[in-house]
Amino acid sequence: MSELLDRTLTDSADLVAARELSPVALMEATLERIAAIEGTHAYISVAGEQALEVARASKTMIDAGHRIGPLHGLPIALKDNIDVAGEVTTAGSRVLADHRPAADATVVRRLRAAGAIVVGKTNMHEFAWGGTSANPHYGFVTNPWDTSRMPGGSSGGSGVAVATRACAAALGTDTGGSVRLPSALNGVTGLRPTIGRVSNAGVVPLAWSMDTVGPMARTAADCALLFSVLAGPDPDDAGSVEHPVADYVGALARGVDGIRLGVIEGYSLHHLQPAVDKAVREALGVFASVGARAVDVAVDDIEGNISAQLTVEAAEPSTYHQRWLRERPDDYGEDVRLLLEAGELLLATQYLQAQRYRALLRRQTLAALAHAEVLVCPTLPFTATPLGEVTVEIDPGAPEDMLSAIMQFTGLPSLTGLPAISVPCGFDPDGLPIGLQLIGRPFEEATLLRAAAAFQGATAFHEQVPPLVG
Amino acid sequence: MNADAVTAAAVLAGLPLGEDRAAAVADLLGAWVPAANALSARMQAEEVRDLAPATVFGPVVP
Numbered sequence: 001m002s003e004l005l006d007r008t009l010t011d012s013a014d015l016v017a018a019r020e021l022s023p024v025a026l027m028e029a030t031l032e033r034i035a036a037i038e039g040t041h042a043y044i045s046v047a048g049e050q051a052l053e054v055a056r057a058s059k060t061m062i063d064a065g066h067r068i069g070p071l072h073g074l075p076i077a078l079k080d081n082i083d084v085a086g087e088v089t090t091a092g093s094r095v096l097a098d099h100r101p102a103a104d105a106t107v108v109r110r111l112r113a114a115g116a117i118v119v120g121k122t123n124m125h126e127f128a129w130g131g132t133s134a135n136p137h138y139g140f141v142t143n144p145w146d147t148s149r150m151p152g153g154s155s156g157g158s159g160v161a162v163a164t165r166a167c168a169a170a171l172g173t174d175t176g177g178s179v180r181l182p183s184a185l186n187g188v189t190g191l192r193p194t195i196g197r198v199s200n201a202g203v204v205p206l207a208w209s210m211d212t213v214g215p216m217a218r219t220a221a222d223c224a225l226l227f228s229v230l231a232g233p234d235p236d237d238a239g240s241v242e243h244p245v246a247d248y249v250g251a252l253a254r255g256v257d258g259i260r261l262g263v264i265e266g267y268s269l270h271h272l273q274p275a276v277d278k279a280v281r282e283a284l285g286v287f288a289s290v291g292a293r294a295v296d297v298a299v300d301d302i303e304g305n306i307s308a309q310l311t312v313e314a315a316e317p318s319t320y321h322q323r324w325l326r327e328r329p330d331d332y333g334e335d336v337r338l339l340l341e342a343g344e345l346l347l348a349t350q351y352l353q354a355q356r357y358r359a360l361l362r363r364q365t366l367a368a369l370a371h372a373e374v375l376v377c378p379t380l381p382f383t384a385t386p387l388g389e390v391t392v393e394i395d396p397g398a399p400e401d402m403l404s405a406i407m408q409f410t411g412l413p414s415l416t417g418l419p420a421i422s423v424p425c426g427f428d429p430d431g432l433p434i435g436l437q438l439i440g441r442p443f444e445e446a447t448l449l450r451a452a453a454a455f456q457g458a459t460a461f462h463e464q465v466p467p468l469v470g
Numbered sequence: 471m472n473a474d475a476v477t478a479a480a481v482l483a484g485l486p487l488g489e490d491r492a493a494a495v496a497d498l499l500g501a502w503v504p505a506a507n508a509l510s511a512r513m514q515a516e517e518v519r520d521l522a523p524a525t526v527f528g529p530v531v532p
Contacts, residue, residue: 209524301512304508304509304512306505307502307506307508307509308509310506311502311506311509314502325485326485326486338491338494338495338498339498341480341485341487341491341495342495342498342499342502344483344485345476345480345483345485345495345499346499346502346503346506349510350503350506350507350509350510352523353506353509353510353513354506354509355523355524356513356521356522356523356524357509357512357513358523358524359521359522359523359524360513360521362524363521401501404501417524
């Protein structure tokens with residue numbers, strides 16, 4: 001079983017196409033693995049027999065010489081805020097425990113059109129409003145590198161499912177970091193696309209002005225393959241943007257020779273746990289060895305980013321949840337209920353000044369990106385914390401609020417609408433994964449993916465297997 | 471920020487909020503609001519007067 005599951009999405013796709021890997025065997029192994037990691041609470045629901053039936057049909061088709069698309073016969077997991085027609089989509093909440101959407105989300109339609117098989121729906125922080133995936137309704141998701149620790153969030157179940165090989169790849173959603181945070185803490189690769197690049201139609205929102213769906217997989221090449229299927233305009237999503245779709249897979253081989261990596265002064269290497277600091281500095285050395293070079297850049301008003309993110313990310317969900325918060329307050333977990341109540345009481349002027357700040361931050365960040373193709377920093381300033389913790393120590397003896405600390409680096413792309421990718425770049429002394437974040441110019445996901453691929457070509461962090469399944 | 475202020479704001483918002491919840495919300499907003507007001511002050515500066523709220527980002531030619 002392990003041999004089947006240890007292959008990357010890209011390798012499995014090639015082998016299925018060549019009829020050297022049966023979609024049925026792959027699905028059976030995946031379902032066995034899902035059962036084996038049940039204690040992590042990574043999945044809320046598993047398609048089981050239905051997924052196996054589709055895998056049998058996929059095998060029949062490929063044996064007859066018909067390949068639906070680049071993801072033919074591959075088991076893909078979906079965060080449980082992404083609609084699947086006729087299947088319960090809870091968004092990790094009791095509020096939507098009986099919610100069965102009538103139609104697939106656009107991203108699900110695209111996956112199916114590429115031949116993918118939905119294997120199940122993954123657990124998450126309730127309504128995506130939090131970064132730990134400590135879900136009071138469907139179980140706290142646990143980190144496969146140390147099950148006493150949290151996996152990040154809000155797409156924590158997707159991160160765990162990818163890391164444990166309990167799917168070939170997964171979709172997450174990212175508002176303030178929810179693809180990149182669990183990617184970093186679980187040792188996998190996750191892409192937040194440019195805002196508007198991937199459709200949000202059929203996805204339960206958190207904060208409309210920052211939400212996007214993103215791929216999570218073992219490698220940058222796998223993310224590129226998945227992203228090639230997801231990217232593109234959608235008439236069903238008013239926030240979707242018309243922009244040419246690049247050849248993301250083809251771009252991977254171009255390397256990073258001559259690429260400039262912008263290190264933001266007073267930010268990129270500031271306020272980090274020592275192991276994170278060391279890993280990021282060593283990553284810059286790896287990039288130098290493959291032809292990229294670091295340059296210093298400035299983003300003068302970076303300091304306001306956490307407050308702006310808290311304000312926007314509080315006010316918008318509180319608007320979406322206004323009716324349910326009055327009619328069914330007890331159906332929310334305590335942490336999310338509190339955040340929603342607080343978000344209702346922020347002033348319109350505070351919200352709009354935060355939105356104006358986003359325009360300022362974007363102007364300054366684009367100016368920095370005129371001097372570097374990619375900006376670099378950690379994905380988080382710390383590694384996975386114990387389950388249930390609401391504070392974290394970055395500097396010894398100085399506990400900080402988890403929600404603010406977790407946003408330290410992921411907020412910049414979220415606020416500015418820019419694409420960003422998290423790639424594994426090391427481990428702390430306890431064996432917990434560390435993530436490196438690369439931030440790119442608008443619609444330049446191809447540059448991020450090839451930079452990440454070049455880094456993974458020179459390192460083996462992304463090949464490590466969590467002890468839970470190793 | 472205290473529970474009484476939160477209760478008054480909740481009335482303005484039409485949000486039912488008991489005393490215990492008002493106290494918890496007050497603690498949270500006590501951490502958020504000073505930073506939000508500092509950001510608002512920054513955005514009152516003359517050199518950023520031209521900036522409109524970025525509720526939607528349009529396509530940008532790099």
